[in-house]
Structure formats: C-alpha cells, structure tokens
Amino acid sequence: MNLTLPSLGWDDTLRAAYQRHDKRGQRPGRVARVDRGICTVLTAGGTVRASLSGRMLGDLAADPLSGPCAGDWVVVRQWPDDRTTLEAVLPRRTSIVRAGASKSATGQMIATNIDTIAVVEPLDPDPDPGRIERLMTLAWDSGATPILLLTKADAVGDPAALALSFADAAPGVPIIPVSTVTGEGLDVIAEHVPPGRTLALVGPSGAGKSSLVNALAGAEVMVTRTLRADGRGRHTTSYRALVPIPDGGVILDTPGLRSVGLFDRTPGEGDGLTRAFADVEDLVAACRYSDCRHETEPGCAVREALELGVLSARRYDNWRKLQRELEFERRRVDARSRQAQKAKARQRQAAVRRREM
Numbered sequence: 478m479n480l481t482l483p484s485l486g487w488d489d490t491l492r493a494a495y496q497r498h499d500k501r502g503q504r505p506g507r508v509a510r511v512d513r514g515i516c517t518v519l520t521a522g523g524t525v526r527a528s529l530s531g532r533m534l535g536d537l538a539a540d541p542l543s544g545p546c547a548g549d550w551v552v553v554r555q556w557p558d559d560r561t562t563l564e565a566v567l568p569r570r571t572s573i574v575r576a577g578a579s580k581s582a583t584g585q586m587i588a589t590n591i592d593t594i595a596v597v598e599p600l601d602p603d604p605d606p607g608r609i610e611r612l613m614t615l616a617w618d619s620g621a622t623p624i625l626l627l628t629k630a631d632a633v634g635d636p637a638a639l640a641l642s643f644a645d646a647a648p649g650v651p652i653i654p655v656s657t658v659t660g661e662g663l664d665v666i667a668e669h670v671p672p673g674r675t676l677a678l679v680g681p682s683g684a685g686k687s688s689l690v691n692a693l694a695g696a697e698v699m700v701t702r703t704l705r706a707d708g709r710g711r712h713t714t715s716y717r718a719l720v721p722i723p724d725g726g727v728i729l730d731t732p733g734l735r736s737v738g739l740f741d742r743t744p745g746e747g748d749g750l751t752r753a754f755a756d757v758e759d760l761v762a763a764c765r766y767s768d769c770r771h772e773t774e775p776g777c778a779v780r781e782a783l784e785l786g787v788l789s790a791r792r793y794d795n796w797r798k799l800q801r802e803l804e805f806e807r808r809r810v811d812a813r814s815r816q817a818q819k820a821k822a823r824q825r826q827a828a829v830r831r832r833e834m
C-alpha cells in the first residue's frame with residue numbers, strides 16, 4: 478500500500494491554493510505531527526522533518542492558531558544544505574481548537590482538515606449520554622461531519638436496541654454499534670471515510686479508540702514495510718498519527734485529540750451547541766416569548782416537552798450546563814483579548830514617545 482498525496486486528501490482546491498507556492502525546491506505535504514516546533518510532514522517524496530521558516534515564526538507570534546498542526550496541508554522547502562523548512566500552511570477546511578487552558582485567549586489548535594469526526598463511547602460499561610452530548614458539541618463545532626460509534630457491541634445483549642436509546646443524545650447523527658472483537662460495524666465506519674477523507678476519533682480513555690484504529694488499518698504490518706522500502710522507515714511512529722485505511726482514507730490520531738474537552742471556537746457563535754441540541758433549539762424557537770427562560774412563563778414549549786417526557790430532564794440540564802460553560806469561556810476569552818489589546822496600545826504609545834524624544 479502506497480501513501481500518495483491524493484489518498485491523504487490532496488485535491489483541486491489544495492492544488493489551487495498551492496499554485497503561488499509552486500517554485501523550485503518547494504513541495505506540498507501533510508503534517509502528521511508536531512513535536513516542539515519540528516513538524517513531521519508526509520510528502521510525495523517521503524517523510525521529512527521540517528522546522529519553521531522565519532516568516533512562519535513571525536506569523537506564529539502574532540497568531541498562535543496560524544502555526545502548523547497535525548492534519549495541516551503545508552508547503553515545505555528543501556535548502557541546498559539539506560535543511561527543510563516549513564514555509565506556509567494552506568487554508569484549512571476544518572479545525573478542532575481546545576479552549577486556552579491557561580494564559581492564551583485564543584486556544585490551541587489540535588487537529589485540522591478532518592472530514593468525519595467519530596465520537597467514541599463504549600456500550601460497556603454503561604454509555605454516558607452527557608459525555609456524548611459534550612463531544613457532539615465539539616464535533617459539530619469543528620466543521621467536520623459527526624458520527625457516533627458505540628464500541629464493544631459484543632459485550633452487550635442487544636446493541637441495536639441500545640443504539641436506538643442513544644438516538645436522543647445525538648440527533649441527526651449516524652449511530653453505529655461496533656466491535657473490534659466480532660468486526661461488527663467496521664465496514665460501516667469505512668464507508669464514512671472513502672479515499673482522500675480524514676477520520677478523527679474522540680472519546681474517553683478505554684473507549685476502544687486504539688483497537689478501532691488497528692482494526693480499521695488492518696494491514697498495519699504492510700504499512701510499516703512500505704515505510705522501510707522507501708528508506709525513511711525510521712519515522713514509523715509518525716504514521717501512528719496519520720493511519721491509512723486500506724482502500725479508504727486516513728485516520729488522524731494524536732494524543733491531543735484524545736483529550737479534548739469543550740471549547741469555544743469562535744467567540745460569540747457557539748454554533749456546535751446549537752447543532753448538537755437542534756431538538757432543544759427547535760423547542761426554544763416555539764416558546765411564546767422570545768426571551769423565555771423556560772421557567773414559569775406561559776406558552777413555554779421547553780417546559781411542555783419536559784412535562785410530556787419528549788425531552789428528558791437529563792438532556793435539558795446538560796444543555797443548560799454546556800451553555801453556561803461556553804458563556805464562561807467566552808467571557809474569559811473576551812477579557813484576555815481586551816488585556817492583549819491594552820498591552821498592544823501601551824506598546825504603541827511607548828514607541829511613539831520614543832520617536833518624539
């Protein structure tokens with residue numbers, strides 16, 4: 478099995494974006510991983526390790542999210558002295574950002590250019606619908622198409638019935654019971670990742686993500702052998718980050734992706750929550766008052782659905798909780814960007830004063 482650029486997702490849009498970078502010594506590639514500023518990039522000519530160009534470093538200082546990240550399509554440049562630098566990041570189709578855990582206002586780019594994002598939840602022990610909803614919010618926000626994988630289907634009596642009972646937690650999303658023991662559902666997952674497409678798995682530790690990656694990759698040994706054949710086999714681990722599915726696309730699997738939480742992609746939008754809770758949003762739209770707080774107001778469609786049991790109290794409570802979390806995150810991000818703006822203004826004033834002296 479050969480890893481070609483098209484099998485990794487290289488297409489006409491990317492080709493067009495690459496055009497202005499198309500010079501001698503430069504070529505496109507896809508980032509498999511980033512370790513302390515060194516990027517492992519898969520190119521048509523093999524795997525290369527690239528450091529950031531001066532301009533990329535400058536861009537990065539101005540906007541931390543502009544830096545290369547696993548999944549990015551990039552331009553690398555080969556220098557006569559055999560150094561390789563990363564010159565540019567091509568436009569991203571989708572991205573997963575983790576809310577800035579500490580100082581940053583912008584958050585951290587975790588993975589990009591994902592087409593299908595699988596929320597992975599085990600059927601055994603009991604699945605947690607709240608966790609599914611949380612990750613669905615993240616999945617919708619990324620711009621990729623979510624699917625829900627209920628793993629360890631072999632460990633429960635009636636996986637199909639169980640899957641149905643979780644339909645509420647993920648409206649509008651394909652729900653696929655899978656087992657790496659019996660192989661159930663693996664072909665269905667593969668259908669969601671045709672050649673050129675990228676799949677990412679998110680879910681709790683122990684949900685069975687590694688087992689799924691191995692089962693989907695199937696021909697893991699073959700991949701390793703191909704790597705050795707091109708003489709650059711020493712970076713085999715890099716392929717753990719972008720794993721090809723035979724006759725299909727690739728799986729992007731990074732440690733960062735495995736531990737994502739909720740985040741706020743674009744301050745002021747929170748679109749993922751709206752989509753993950755499309756049913757609740759529909760109810761809200763049907764409330765008599767547009768500023769309904771769904772407490773004691775007459776004509777409240779949300780309360781009515783709760784009383785009728787159409788909407789579960791659990792799901793409703795989780796929706797409110799995630800809303801509060803996003804609101805908190807948004808305020809935090811706003812405060813940080815205000816601080817950053819003030820700091821910039823002070824720097825500018827100081828510069829002006831220096832010139833005037």
Ligand SMILES: Nc1nc2c(ncn2[C@@H]2O[C@H](COP(=O)(O)OP(=O)(O)OP(=O)(O)O)[C@@H](O)[C@H]2O)c(=O)[nH]1
Binds near residue numbers: 629680683735
């Ligand atoms: N019965 C059953 N067990 C499974 C299945 N898939 C995985 N397991 C078991 O579940 C455990 C966790 O599987 P992993 O694939 O390591 O889970 P993970 O999500 O990668 O966990 P992290 O690496 O911590 O993120 C292992 O003991 C697997 O053998 C399955 O389809 N059926």
Ligand SMILES: [Zn+2]
Binds near residue numbers: 770777780
């Ligand atoms: Zn209401």
